[in-house]
Amino acid sequence: MPMAGDAPTPGRLPWWRRFGPFGSKEAPWAGDRPALRRAFDRVLSWLTAAIVLTLLIVLAFNIPKGVQATRDHFAKRAPVSPDRYTSSRHYPGHKPDLAFDKLNDTWWGPGVAESGQGQWIEARFDQPARLLDLIITPGISTRAEDLRKSALPHRVTATITGADGKTTTRQLTLDQGAGPQRRAFRVGEVSAVRFTIDSAYGTSAKKQVSIAEIEFFGPSSANSG
Structure with a gap:
């Protein structure tokens, strides 16, 4: 574009520039150019x-x-009771149902010395139950003086069978002490839970691992009110 003076009258563009946008329009000024x-x-x-x-x-x-x-x-918690119980094996007079009888001075033991690694106890539900919490009482009672009378479960694998038949696992680690131990256990709707012992405290050739009580808790019916 001319810098000074009158702009000359543009002549007729050549034919090849009259087709399409090639030179048919004046170039925009700087700053007016579209992005x-x-x-x-x-x-x-x-x-x-x-x-x-x-x-x-x-x-x-x-x-x-x-x-x-x-x-x-x-949610408020309420106890959930299993309908059936089983185990890999049990010591005479100490069947698996004694670990779910709501009494902390009865116990289940596999009748195997040392840690009892691989031994298991299982709770089953006829109707799928929603579980939120779990309490395990290790040993043969809640009394501190009874702690040394048996080995105590240390690491436990919980194998959960869901209402759809699929299984998942949770790793539980228990403390070396007397009395009930609560753990969060939100596993949804389940039909069975198996607890397999992986290791134990205070093992010896003269003691077996034992569990006094296993308690399940789910949402209370009061939550819907």
């Missing part, structure tokens, strides 16, 4: 939209789980 949309910006916009959409889908699927987890956290 260029690069290919990278377009890809970035699509990627951002895809990430946001994915997050929304994940959030939609997890909202019900989050609501249920919140309800479980604040």
Whole structure:
């Protein structure tokens, strides 16, 4: 464009410049030039939209789980009693049902010396039960003077069978002390829970591992009121 003086009258453009946008329009002034949309910006916009959409889908699927987890956290607890009991083996007079009889001076033992590694006790529910907490009382009673009379479970693997038949596992670590020990045990609807002993405290060739009581707790019916 001319820098000074009157602009000369433009002549007729050649035929090859009259087709399409080639030179048919005056070039815009600096600052009036439209912003260029690069290919990278377009890809970035699509990627951002895809990430946001994915997050929304994940959030939609997890909202019900989050609501249920919140309800479980604040729910009042009530005891849940198994319907049947079994074990890998038991010491005479100390069957597995004695670990679920609500009495802390009776106990189950596998009748195997040392740690009893691999021995298990299982509780079964005729109707699927929702579990939130668990209490295990190790040893043969809650009395401190009885602690040394048996080995005490240390690490225990809980194998949970869900209402759909699928199994999952939880690792429980118990303290070396007398009395009941509560653990969070939010496992949803279950039909069976098996406790397998992995290790024990105070083992010896003259003692077997023992469990005085196993108690389950689920949401109280008062929560729906």
